[in-house]
Amino acid sequence: MSQHEISSEVNIKHCWELIQEGIASRKSNYHIMTLGYLNNNHPRCINLIPRKLCEKSAIINVHTDIRSQKVAHLKNQPHISCLFWCKYKKIQLSLSGVAKLRHHDELTLKTWKSMRQMSKICYCADIPPSTKSSERTTGFTKKTWEDRQVIAETMHPYDNFAIVQLHIHCVERLHLSASGHEKIKFTLGPDSRWTHQWLAP
Numbered sequence: 001m002s003q004h005e006i007s008s009e010v011n012i013k014h015c016w017e018l019i020q021e022g023i024a025s026r027k028s029n030y031h032i033m034t035l036g037y038l039n040n041n042h043p044r045c046i047n048l049i050p051r052k053l054c055e056k057s058a059i060i061n062v063h064t065d066i067r068s069q070k071v072a073h074l075k076n077q078p079h080i081s082c083l084f085w086c087k088y089k090k091i092q093l094s095l096s097g098v099a100k101l102r103h104h105d106e107l108t109l110k111t112w113k114s115m116r117q118m119s120k121i122c123y124c125a126d127i128p129p130s131t132k133s134s135e136r137t138t139g140f141t142k143k144t145w146e147d148r149q150v151i152a153e154t155m156h157p158y159d160n161f162a163i164v165q166l167h168i169h170c171v172e173r174l175h176l177s178a179s180g181h182e183k184i185k186f187t188l189g190p191d192s193r194w195t196h197q198w199l200a201p
């Protein structure tokens with residue numbers, strides 16, 4: 001195969017498969033994704049769990065609290081970067097795109113209804129994320145913590161639930177190997193087709 005041909009394994013589909021593997025399995029190193037975003041022009045990185053990937057539209061969904069800092073910042077500056085790394089496969093995926101927020105709509109409602117009680121509890125916290133506190137806080141006042149199982153069964157915490165959709169435009173795959181590292185960049189064109197470009201690692 002010539003250097004300019006793309007091997008069957010190294011294509012955008014393979015990158016999506018790794019992310020799908022992370023979504024499906026907690027044991028996968030791709031289960032946790034690092035999201036980079038701008039917080040008033042200052043870069044900030046946080047870990048998030050990718051919950052769903054639509055390969056056709058190249059959208060990754062993550063779940064969050066509408067009251068969190070990132071929501072306000074992503075509204076102002078929606079450009080994002082996502083980073084995945086598996087130390088066993090030795091493949092890093094660096095994605096970039098734009099975040100769009102979903103709240104109180106068909107998608108969030110359908111997702112909420114499919115969520116486990118345990119996952120809903122996070123959204124029952126009555127002290128908004130990043131609220132300053134003079135003492136340690138879990139984000140729950142005593143009474144709310146005691147009642148959390150009951151509250152999670154109501155639609156009250158649904159008000160706090162949001163989905164951030166990461167619209168991916170570019171995927172860079174770096175494979176570290178003793179037989180030679182390799183890097184390839186996939187870019188989504190205006191015709192919705194992915195093109196690739198090999199790069200020196």
Ligand SMILES: Cc1cc2nc3c(=O)[nH]c(=O)nc-3n(C[C@H](O)[C@H](O)[C@H](O)COP(=O)(O)O)c2cc1C
Nearest residue numbers: 032046047048049062063064065068069070071130
């Ligand atoms: C392993 C791990 C997974 C996490 N998953 C999520 C998640 O899916 N959604 C979320 O909002 N925060 C998640 N967090 C917490 C975020 O990293 C972050 O601290 C929080 O969302 C507040 O971020 P913000 O201040 O930028 O809004 C996770 C943290 C860790 C360590």
